[in-house]
Amino acid sequence: MAKIPQDLRYTKDHEWIRMEDGVGVVGITDYAQHAMGDVVYVEFPEKGRKVRAGEDFAVVESVKGANDVFSPVSGTVLEVNDTLEESPELLNQDAYANWLVRLEVADPGELDSLLDHAAYAALLEELEAENG
Amino acid sequence: MKRTDMYERHVAAGGRMVDYSGWELPVQYDGTGIKTEHLNVREKAGLFDVSHMGEIMVEGPEAEKWLSTLVTNDIFVMRDGQVQYNIMCNESGGVVDDLLVYRYGPAKFLLVVNAANVDKDREWLTKHLPPRGAAIDDISMKTSETALQGPAAEAILAKVADFDPSTLKFFTFTHGANLGGIPAIVSRTGYTGEDGFEIYVPWKRGAELWDLLIEAGRDFGLIPAGLGARDSLRFEAGLPLYGHEFAEDLGPLEAGFGFFVKVDKPGGFIGQPALKRQKEEGLRRKIVGLRLEDKGVPRSGMDVADPSGNIVGKVTSGGYCPSLDANMALCLVGTPAPEEGDPLSVIVRDKPKKGVVVKRPFYARKRGNR
Numbered sequence: 001m002a003k004i005p006q007d008l009r010y011t012k013d014h015e016w017i018r019m020e021d022g023v024g025v026v027g028i029t030d031y032a033q034h035a036m037g038d039v040v041y042v043e044f045p046e047k048g049r050k051v052r053a054g055e056d057f058a059v060v061e062s063v064k065g066a067n068d069v070f071s072p073v074s075g076t077v078l079e080v081n082d083t084l085e086e087s088p089e090l091l092n093q094d095a096y097a098n099w100l101v102r103l104e105v106a107d108p109g110e111l112d113s114l115l116d117h118a119a120y121a122a123l124l125e126e127l128e129a130e131n132g
Numbered sequence: 133m134k135r136t137d138m139y140e141r142h143v144a145a146g147g148r149m150v151d152y153s154g155w156e157l158p159v160q161y162d163g164t165g166i167k168t169e170h171l172n173v174r175e176k177a178g179l180f181d182v183s184h185m186g187e188i189m190v191e192g193p194e195a196e197k198w199l200s201t202l203v204t205n206d207i208f209v210m211r212d213g214q215v216q217y218n219i220m221c222n223e224s225g226g227v228v229d230d231l232l233v234y235r236y237g238p239a240k241f242l243l244v245v246n247a248a249n250v251d252k253d254r255e256w257l258t259k260h261l262p263p264r265g266a267a268i269d270d271i272s273m274k275t276s277e278t279a280l281q282g283p284a285a286e287a288i289l290a291k292v293a294d295f296d297p298s299t300l301k302f303f304t305f306t307h308g309a310n311l312g313g314i315p316a317i318v319s320r321t322g323y324t325g326e327d328g329f330e331i332y333v334p335w336k337r338g339a340e341l342w343d344l345l346i347e348a349g350r351d352f353g354l355i356p357a358g359l360g361a362r363d364s365l366r367f368e369a370g371l372p373l374y375g376h377e378f379a380e381d382l383g384p385l386e387a388g389f390g391f392f393v394k395v396d397k398p399g400g401f402i403g404q405p406a407l408k409r410q411k412e413e414g415l416r417r418k419i420v421g422l423r424l425e426d427k428g429v430p431r432s433g434m435d436v437a438d439p440s441g442n443i444v445g446k447v448t449s450g451g452y453c454p455s456l457d458a459n460m461a462l463c464l465v466g467t468p469a470p471e472e473g474d475p476l477s478v479i480v481r482d483k484p485k486k487g488v489v490v491k492r493p494f495y496a497r498k499r500g501n502r
Contacts, residue, residue, distance in 0.1 A: 038167040040452040
């Protein structure tokens with residue numbers, strides 16, 4: 001069963017976001033890393049890039065294939081997680097401890113439209129049911 | 133979707149089932165994953181369900197002579213009990229399929245073909261059958277195939293076989309073998325670049341054989357391995373995959389498998405004039421190996437560019453190679469092709485990523501006495 005921390009917000013595309021001192025910290029969920037399998041490379045956006053909510057702004061490459069990562073909210077890329085450049089496999093070990101990007105969030109109100117942990121858990125249950 | 137006899141075993145073992153050429157097969161198993169399965173095959177052993185592969189029997193007094201006209205390699209040099217890698221070409225020198233040919237005798241052969249091509253192959257063979265003297269029988273749905281691959285494969289097989297697997301040489305087979313009561317054809321062949329065996333049993337005994345081998349392999353570190361590892365292993369070992377390195381419009385010389393093409397073979401074969409011409413006039417395209425130096429993962433279909441940024445070809449297969457810990461690609465490029473050590477880039481999402489041309493295959497095991 002995939003881990004779903006209570007204090008995060010989620011997207012239907014399996015990203016998470018957490019606000020930390022006014023900055024949005026973004027990553028992929030445990031379900032996502034599990035579905036992708038062994039992660040071998042993360043392609044990050046450039047610092048300073050402006051992204052819209054739902055825009056693909058990073059790519060997580062697993063042995064199986066490339067997976068787009070979509071920004072949960074609009075904002076500007078402040079920082080990317082360099083640790084994953086050297087050790088992308090950390091994403092498979094803990095997808096919540098290993099964030100991808102820190103964002104200056106343009107409109108914190110956008111967070112309200114994201115899924116809370118209960119809604120995300122319900123989504124995963126649906127997916128499980130579909131896939132048997 | 134079609135299921136193999138081992139389907140329940142895969143689900144029970146946490147197999148992540150996907151559609152592969154109409155077959156429901158595990159791409160990987162939860163708890164291991166492609167990388168672990170891949171490395172385990174290189175270091176110990178892995179068990180693959182490859183029952184989706186097609187098997188076609190060819191029999192009749194004209195079998196040998198006729199078969200020779202359909203494949204690129206010289207089957208007249210085969211001895212009984214030998215297996216030979218072969219390519220079946222169309223008239224323009226493209227590839228209908230690549231296959232293994234098992235020789236029982238001059239009047240009996242077994243062809244093992246790709247799952248995606250079984251119907252096409254059967255039609256192709258039927259279309260070219262002689263009026264008499266040779267007949268084919270598609271036994272794909274009567275035959276379960278299991279691949280036991282890795283350095284521990286011989287020791288594992290020895291525990292269940294009624295013969296000594298160490299006597300079976302590379303690219304030979306034995307039929308009428310008995311594995312724990314199951315009648316089997318066993319060949320020392322594989323698609324991983326490691327030592328190993330491919331085992332054919334009656335369809336309904338597939339799961340029984342699976343259980344038998346998993347149990348026998350327990351002390352040797354044998355684990356089930358999925359299609360993901362099968363692909364990464366074959367790619368790393370330089371083995372071609374139909375639809376990638378071979379296609380109806382991409383021939384064996386261009387793909388770099390001229391060793392298996394005997395253009396001067398007596399009696400000729402379909403595609404021979406076209407391939408001979410290619411050889412004499414020089415190839416217009418060829419596949420080269422590439423190691424990416426920049427970070428990124430090349431994938432099949434991506435453009436390949438020279439250092440000035442001109443598009444010179446496409447990636448046929450690409451990806452991360454677990455045993456090399458490197459991102460590699462096979463690139464189909466126009467000639468004159470870049471040589472070993474030359475720079476060559478792959479365009480990954482609009483950005484050129486630098487790489488260097490390297491020797492194929494990317495990985496070769498240290499061979500023992502076979």
